[in-house]
Amino acid sequence: MREVASRTQVEVPPHDSRDMAVIRARGAENVVVGQEIVRHRFASRVIHWSVAVSLLLSLFTGLPIWTPIFGWMGTLFGGLYVCRWLHPWLGLLFAASSLVMFVYWLKEMRLEPRERDWLGPKLIQYLKYQGEDSEVGKYNGGQKLFFFAASLAALVLLASGIVLWVNPADVSQELREVSWVLHDATFILFTVAIVGHIYLGTAAEPGTFGAMTRGTVSKKWARLHHPRWYREVTGEDSRRP
Amino acid sequence: MPHQLLEVRRSSASLTGGLTGIRNLPTVSKYIDTSTCIGCKACEVACQEWNDLRTVPTHQLGSYQTMPTLNADFWNLIRFSEHELDGGLAWLMRKDQCMHCADPGCLRACPAPGAIVQYENGIVDVNPEQCIGCGLCETGCPFDVPRFSAKTGKMAKCTLCVDRVTVGLEPACIKACPTGCLQFGTKDEMMALGEGRVKQLKENGFANAAVYNPQGVGGTGVITVLAYGDRPEWYGLPKDPHVPWTVRFAKSVLKPLGFIAIFGAVAGVFGHFMRFGPKKPPDGDREEPKPPARA
Numbered sequence: 001m002r003e004v005a006s007r008t009q010v011e012v013p014p015h016d017s018r019d020m021a022v023i024r025a026r027g028a029e030n031v032v033v034g035q036e037i038v039r040h041r042f043a044s045r046v047i048h049w050s051v052a053v054s055l056l057l058s059l060f061t062g063l064p065i066w067t068p069i070f071g072w073m074g075t076l077f078g079g080l081y082v083c084r085w086l087h088p089w090l091g092l093l094f095a096a097s098s099l100v101m102f103v104y105w106l107k108e109m110r111l112e113p114r115e116r117d118w119l120g121p122k123l124i125q126y127l128k129y130q131g132e133d134s135e136v137g138k139y140n141g142g143q144k145l146f147f148f149a150a151s152l153a154a155l156v157l158l159a160s161g162i163v164l165w166v167n168p169a170d171v172s173q174e175l176r177e178v179s180w181v182l183h184d185a186t187f188i189l190f191t192v193a194i195v196g197h198i199y200l201g202t203a204a205e206p207g208t209f210g211a212m213t214r215g216t217v218s219k220k221w222a223r224l225h226h227p228r229w230y231r232e233v234t235g236e237d238s239r240r241p
Numbered sequence: 242m243p244h245q246l247l248e249v250r251r252s253s254a255s256l257t258g259g260l261t262g263i264r265n266l267p268t269v270s271k272y273i274d275t276s277t278c279i280g281c282k283a284c285e286v287a288c289q290e291w292n293d294l295r296t297v298p299t300h301q302l303g304s305y306q307t308m309p310t311l312n313a314d315f316w317n318l319i320r321f322s323e324h325e326l327d328g329g330l331a332w333l334m335r336k337d338q339c340m341h342c343a344d345p346g347c348l349r350a351c352p353a354p355g356a357i358v359q360y361e362n363g364i365v366d367v368n369p370e371q372c373i374g375c376g377l378c379e380t381g382c383p384f385d386v387p388r389f390s391a392k393t394g395k396m397a398k399c400t401l402c403v404d405r406v407t408v409g410l411e412p413a414c415i416k417a418c419p420t421g422c423l424q425f426g427t428k429d430e431m432m433a434l435g436e437g438r439v440k441q442l443k444e445n446g447f448a449n450a451a452v453y454n455p456q457g458v459g460g461t462g463v464i465t466v467l468a469y470g471d472r473p474e475w476y477g478l479p480k481d482p483h484v485p486w487t488v489r490f491a492k493s494v495l496k497p498l499g500f501i502a503i504f505g506a507v508a509g510v511f512g513h514f515m516r517f518g519p520k521k522p523p524d525g526d527r528e529e530p531k532p533p534a535r536a
Contacts, residue, residue, distance in 0.1 A: 067374065067496060068354045069253045080353055081394075084373040103398035127513065129520055167389045168376035169312075176380040177487035184491050188499035191505040206519050220522040 341462025350449025
């Protein structure tokens, strides 16, 4: 990220109706365009959304198989039998896009030693809006942990899912039992995490969703949520004037 | 297809509302006396014939067994095994098929509403119209009976000839048995028959003869007389079968907990929003109004 950070201000030419921020966000990341900063280039957003869409479709085809209370979701896909057919293929798509995402973001998601405490009290502080941390870079510790947790979950879901997919006569009883419990437990934890992820990316932190649609965030947003990243990208002090 | 003439006692993936039976029907049962089975396999053929199942090539195992295991087109297999005894040999035949458990693991495991039903007379049946072929019933079954059919994409197993039983006939396998080691009737009658035979066997030197009607699955709809009743594993039968604890755990613990967790998470984020509201820069999201487009 640091090497990408260029402190160029993109001037918006007069008489130009094009959205320069969006145009810059096609290829560049961590650059300032007017009052905005490009946070996720086009490729990042495409990868994120292929994971998100394949995950949600896997979830919606899996839930009616998990419990008949969600049977109505199966109807949306053409019935339970269609879900049973579709679910493993969507799961493969999810696993494949997760792998791409893992490789793509791994470098930026390396946990710094000081971010380890995000597993405990730091997360609670963060959710209570306490303890301002001026050293939060492009991703905070929670985001990094979520990245690794989601990647691990994708791996477990893939492995156990393949066992549950194939003809049971070809797999040992013990392996099928373990896979069943693992698949259920992982998907439950993952779904809980995803609910939180969607909330934080939309209602809880206004201005965040644009990072995954337009690709940009406002400078103020960056200063509040990711002060060190703000300093690195803009070269300005992140303390409030 | 669910049998129209029979009411349902229990139905898979149906928390409530599965029961349709008003009539009180006696639970039916097969009786298998392994001590008088001669391994002729007439029951295997009768099962294939009556159910119009595909002819499955036999597989030479170097023993008297037709093939290694049950499959979607072969629901009734005489299993053969021999064991050395003090000064003798136990030469054992056992009819392997669906046990029609009173507490069927397949039915507990099945995620498709109504795909596995237990009729009022105790027969456990797969309903292919509802079955999604996921195979979880095979994981739930302590006897490893249901099989995936590549032809239909659904599961298949012994129906206890529910179509015959409904109209007052005995199952095809019982009809074909030449020695009378297979009998059919109400479970009470078959238990009485089994106990009588066990008494006879004990008198004839089989001190451990017993009726195999395991209580771990609530008893079975197949009453098996074993001359070596203390050694059901010799016959390929589990000593104390029960629905796997993992299946019970996934269904009875993980599912309700997961339900609470997922809806709890949704409630939690709403609560968080009401309590803490959105986190945004104190002086609004925008730095300053964008420079007006120059005319």
